[in-house]
Amino acid sequence: xxxxxxxxxxxxxxxxxxxxxxxxxxxxxxxxxxxxxxxxxxxxxxxxxxxxxxxxxxxxxxxxxxxxxxxxxxxxxxxxxxxxxxxxxxxxxxxxxxxxxxxxxxxxxxxxxxxxxxxxxxxxxxxxxxxxxxxxxxxxxxxxxxxxxxxxxxxxxxxxxxxxxxxxxxxxxxxxxxxxxxxxxxxxxxxxxxxxxxxxxxxx
Amino acid sequence: xxxxxxxxxxxxxxxxxxxxxxxxxxxxxxxxxxxxxxxxxxxxxxxxxxxxxxxxxxxxxxxxxxxxxxxxxxxxxxxxxxxxxxxxxxxxxxxxxxxxxxxxxxxxxxxxxxxxxxxxxxxxxxxxxxxxxxxxxxxxxxxxxxxxxxxxxxxxxxxxxxxxxxxxxxxxxxxxxxxxxxxxxxxxxxxxxxxxxxxxxxxxxxxxxxxxxxxxxxxxxxxxxxxxxxxxxxxxxxxxxxxxxxxxxxxxxxxxxxxxxxxxxxxxxxxxxxxxxxxxxxxxxxxxxxxxxxxxxxxxxxxxxxxxxxxxxxxxxxxxxxxxxxxxxxxxxxxxxxxxxxxxxxxxxxxxxxxxxxxxxxxxxxxxxxxxxxxxxxxxxxxxxxxxxxxxxxxxxxxxxxxxxxxxxxxxxxxxxxxxxxxxxxxxxxxxxxxxxxxxxxxxxxxxxxxxxxxxxxxxxxxxxxxxxxxxxxxxxxxxxxxxxxxxxxxxxxxxxxxxxxxxxxxx
Numbered sequence: 001x002x003x004x005x006x007x008x009x010x011x012x013x014x015x016x017x018x019x020x021x022x023x024x025x026x027x028x029x030x031x032x033x034x035x036x037x038x039x040x041x042x043x044x045x046x047x048x049x050x051x052x053x054x055x056x057x058x059x060x061x062x063x064x065x066x067x068x069x070x071x072x073x074x075x076x077x078x079x080x081x082x083x084x085x086x087x088x089x090x091x092x093x094x095x096x097x098x099x100x101x102x103x104x105x106x107x108x109x110x111x112x113x114x115x116x117x118x119x120x121x122x123x124x125x126x127x128x129x130x131x132x133x134x135x136x137x138x139x140x141x142x143x144x145x146x147x148x149x150x151x152x153x154x155x156x157x158x159x160x161x162x163x164x165x166x167x168x169x170x171x172x173x174x175x176x177x178x179x180x181x182x183x184x185x186x187x188x189x190x191x192x193x194x195x196x197x198x199x200x201x202x203x204x
Numbered sequence: 205x206x207x208x209x210x211x212x213x214x215x216x217x218x219x220x221x222x223x224x225x226x227x228x229x230x231x232x233x234x235x236x237x238x239x240x241x242x243x244x245x246x247x248x249x250x251x252x253x254x255x256x257x258x259x260x261x262x263x264x265x266x267x268x269x270x271x272x273x274x275x276x277x278x279x280x281x282x283x284x285x286x287x288x289x290x291x292x293x294x295x296x297x298x299x300x301x302x303x304x305x306x307x308x309x310x311x312x313x314x315x316x317x318x319x320x321x322x323x324x325x326x327x328x329x330x331x332x333x334x335x336x337x338x339x340x341x342x343x344x345x346x347x348x349x350x351x352x353x354x355x356x357x358x359x360x361x362x363x364x365x366x367x368x369x370x371x372x373x374x375x376x377x378x379x380x381x382x383x384x385x386x387x388x389x390x391x392x393x394x395x396x397x398x399x400x401x402x403x404x405x406x407x408x409x410x411x412x413x414x415x416x417x418x419x420x421x422x423x424x425x426x427x428x429x430x431x432x433x434x435x436x437x438x439x440x441x442x443x444x445x446x447x448x449x450x451x452x453x454x455x456x457x458x459x460x461x462x463x464x465x466x467x468x469x470x471x472x473x474x475x476x477x478x479x480x481x482x483x484x485x486x487x488x489x490x491x492x493x494x495x496x497x498x499x500x501x502x503x504x505x506x507x508x509x510x511x512x513x514x515x516x517x518x519x520x521x522x523x524x525x526x527x528x529x530x531x532x533x534x535x536x537x538x539x540x541x542x543x544x545x546x547x548x549x550x551x552x553x554x555x556x557x558x559x560x561x562x563x564x565x566x567x568x569x570x571x572x573x574x575x576x577x578x579x580x581x582x583x584x585x586x587x588x589x590x591x592x593x594x595x596x597x598x599x600x601x602x603x604x605x606x607x608x609x610x611x612x613x614x615x616x617x618x619x620x621x622x623x624x625x626x627x628x629x630x631x632x633x634x635x636x637x638x639x640x641x642x643x644x645x646x647x648x649x650x651x652x653x654x655x656x657x658x659x660x661x662x663x664x665x666x667x668x669x670x671x672x673x674x675x676x677x678x679x680x681x682x683x684x685x686x687x688x689x690x691x692x693x694x695x696x697x698x699x700x701x702x703x704x705x706x707x708x709x710x711x712x
Contacts, residue, residue: 013495013499015495015496015499016495016498016499016502018499019498019499019500019501019502019503019506020502022502022503022506023502023503023505023506023509024506025506026505026506026507026509026510027506027509057491059651059652059655060651085490085491085494090677090680106494106495106498107494107497107498107501107502107533107534107537108498108501109505110502110505110506110508110509155680161554
């Protein structure tokens, strides 16, 4: 196992740490575990290349704060993948704004986990992801109303709230929602948020 | 023609002599306005004892304000035959006046021509001043009664209204003139209406006090028939041997409406508290269970990967079982999530709200009894960022929760100040700060402060702050805490600012 395939796992839950160790080990990665962000930051100067897989909600320094600290430390930092609980879309968005490579909602499919980690390890430095232009093209294909609905969806609003904000019926929102998912080629809201990030929807 | 005040001079008894000092006689000749005056009359009218007197001289000695009316009264008497009856002040020194009362009538000859005007002048200075002082006191008294918010009614021992204050007119809708002299029972509904005379009779007979000096809430009846609650206190006084009763009445309608409104707010809050407590429990459960469920899923997936290269004949069946077990773990997580979403997200009703109103109402709810604890409450709300986009009940729940925490934290401290302030912060948000002077957090803000089931109280589930933060986050805001200069705690949260334009849209 090369140095570059090291995964630094940060999670305050022992069972999560151990099970990730087990799963990632089974998938062929070398793993180092930290029970909190402080312990990871303390060890950071001695750490080699690899990627960080961190929980976002933790006592003490949370995932968001960790990203801030890493950003402040310098440009060539380790790629970071955050794990969120369900419904933590606003936190996921904030993490992505702070330069997290991707986010995973717990519990996650192992294939996706492995794929995301592999991408991260390949990058290991920070060129922009290759599919950004593609995502921008998808975003550009949306009508103005579809774009409004998409913004509502990725900020965690319900159909009902979006309907009220734009004074349209919830049924209409559903139609637009389906159009958005198709045009953005997103399988679910999590995908949509991820694509929206890459397309630069949150840049302004 | 001689003049007839001789009897006064010749009488010697002391009483008569004293009377002579107070009554003078005079006569006017209408043809010439010349006057003859007794010694006392001269003294009272302020003319020297040794000078010829005419009407003009007398008038010139009268106070400016009274001169005109006096002259008119005398002229009318001469011309028309009216009795002359006039009271006026005689100026004795530049700043000293003396009240006198002049009475007179004219005499006419056979042709009907008046040949004289005769009369008395009385010293009424002392009586007049006493009367004026009384009048002044009565005016003061009346103006006090008229401005007092409490209505006042005086009745005699038969229940007949003797006095009905201005506030009573407002409260009951009767003009004083309409009810003074009638029985007070018209202001009462049954059964008091029919029984009041008996109440009075019983009190006068036995002296048993049921309401006098005690005070209680009773129902009263306005002129239009409307019944209203009021607080009644009754005092008793004796005047010339007869008892009088004075009632002071405070209309409680408004107070009860305020309380009803507070009650309504409170039950709304309780309802939402329950809902959000449920949501928060579900949310906390979802979060807590998500960890073991994710771990289970990870172990399954890891096992499946390890099995992939196995030649065990059962490998395929084990793999399938592991897959199904992971699916079930994920399903368990979804069930809890659905509950959480159902309770929390859809319950929210965001509108444009005035922060000042939110805070004031929440203070009324959360700080009842705070005054008795000696807590000073301060608001520093920036009117420039008063409007926020928020669910009123949810945000009030946060505020009430913070206020109550603050009161508890200050229960043992010397200094008790609670300050609520607001200021615009970045990203079109309004930052609200609730600061107390309680025991604070000690060295550091506990890292688990906002986590569910974290509490420092003996009784408490530890979900108040956790719910608060969840609410703030569903509003797109943030919530955090810190110490302050007073050694207490300050809780901050942000809400999206709203503009006037949005208000208009909402109104549509």
